[in-house]
Amino acid sequence: MDGITATTDGGEATIEVRGLRKRFGSVTAVDGLSFTVEPGQVTGFVGPNGAGKSTTMRIVLGLDSADEGTALIGGRPYRALRTPLLEVGSLLDAAAVHPGRRGRDHLLWMAHSHRLPVRRVDEVLDLVGLGQAARRRAGGYSLGMRQRLGIAAALLGDPPVLLFDEPVNGLDPEGIRWIRGFLRSLAAEGRAVLVSSHLMSELEDTADHLVVVGRGRVIADTSVRELLAAASGDRVEVRTAERTTAMTVLAGAGASVAATGRDTLTVSRLDAERVVELLGGAGVAFSGVAAHRATLEEAYMELTRDDVEFAAEHPVSGHPVADHSVEEGKR
Numbered sequence: 001m002d003g004i005t006a007t008t009d010g011g012e013a014t015i016e017v018r019g020l021r022k023r024f025g026s027v028t029a030v031d032g033l034s035f036t037v038e039p040g041q042v043t044g045f046v047g048p049n050g051a052g053k054s055t056t057m058r059i060v061l062g063l064d065s066a067d068e069g070t071a072l073i074g075g076r077p078y079r080a081l082r083t084p085l086l087e088v089g090s091l092l093d094a095a096a097v098h099p100g101r102r103g104r105d106h107l108l109w110m111a112h113s114h115r116l117p118v119r120r121v122d123e124v125l126d127l128v129g130l131g132q133a134a135r136r137r138a139g140g141y142s143l144g145m146r147q148r149l150g151i152a153a154a155l156l157g158d159p160p161v162l163l164f165d166e167p168v169n170g171l172d173p174e175g176i177r178w179i180r181g182f183l184r185s186l187a188a189e190g191r192a193v194l195v196s197s198h199l200m201s202e203l204e205d206t207a208d209h210l211v212v213v214g215r216g217r218v219i220a221d222t223s224v225r226e227l228l229a230a231a232s233g234d235r236v237e238v239r240t241a242e243r244t245t246a247m248t249v250l251a252g253a254g255a256s257v258a259a260t261g262r263d264t265l266t267v268s269r270l271d272a273e274r275v276v277e278l279l280g281g282a283g284v285a286f287s288g289v290a291a292h293r294a295t296l297e298e299a300y301m302e303l304t305r306d307d308v309e310f311a312a313e314h315p316v317s318g319h320p321v322a323d324h325s326v327e328e329g330k331r
């Protein structure tokens with residue numbers, strides 16, 4: 001890819017959202033959102049269904065207008081960009097291509113509208129690995145092929161800012177792996193990449209930074225590393241067949257101990273060295289002591305517990321229970 005620069009028409013390649021608010025009738029879709037997407041990294045935009053991710057992206061891309069606040073690409077609103085295709089690329093809905101149109105023709109038409117050379121169309125088709133399939137009609141494409149065509153379209157103008165709305169939704173494992181690697185490589189080239197998902201696990205190996213949203217608000221704006229460290233806490237995981245004795249010994253030394261598996265204890269308030277020392281001293285056999293490492297999914301569940309739009313009522317306590325397994329609920 002030639003000529004990628006970390007600037008747009010208006011300035012540095014960033015997306016800056018400030019105090020964004022949008023209502024649809026009685027529904028507040030976006031409720032005062034502020035965040036920045038920096039160049040050179042993948043920023044995950046995560047939140048349950050209905051959290052306001054798509055609405056925010058549509059406003060950034062000038063497809064919807066905000067009631068309040070600003071959304072800037074390289075310092076300018078989308079509508080003020082002189083050559084939008086060269087400054088920002090996006091994939092919002094892979095199904096948006098006319099089924100009767102050949103993939104390559106779709107891109108040629110877009111390239112033509114921006115006076116881009118035909119050569120660029122073939123370059124992006126190669127980049128996304130569509131090759132010969134590009135001469136077939138889009139109506140016969142698999143979901144994965146449509147996603148690739150959508151990504152090719154986003155890259156046509158070689159833009160330094162990219163937005164992808166749920167790009168791996170519904171893809172097979174191979175398609176998911178390909179998109180993850182591809183997003184990372186786009187960020188490594190210095191681009192600002194914003195990618196939304198309602199499943200944290202989809203971003204586990206992709207995002208460097210996360211903007212977590214719930215009910216139209218930012219819940220967390222953090223690097224993945226910091227989030228995992230905070231969710232992991234100072235806990236230690238112990239594997240032992242002598243669970244009851246181990247619990248007594250550790251609790252006696254001031255630890256708070258929870259049985260978290262058949263052979264597993266999670267210990268707080270003691271570090272790993274002290275745990276080893278105490279168990280060894282008491283003659284308790286154990287096969288492993290390690291710092292507890294939370295998964296991104298755990299961290300996310302913790303963060304969004306109270307922020308899902310469609311919470312199921314808990315049958316016993318009456319408290320809303322976060323429904324994080326929302327795949328089936330997708331539009």
Ligand SMILES: Nc1ncnc2c1ncn2[C@@H]1O[C@H](COP(=O)(O)OP(=O)(O)OP(=O)(O)O)[C@@H](O)[C@H]1O
Binds near residue numbers: 048049053330
């Ligand atoms: N055009 C619209 N008219 C009315 N309500 C809308 C419209 N677009 C979005 N909404 C509502 O605004 C809220 C936020 O929707 P949005 O699609 O932005 O969320 P999301 O985080 O992208 O969710 P998903 O993961 O389901 O795509 C939802 O309650 C949704 O029903």
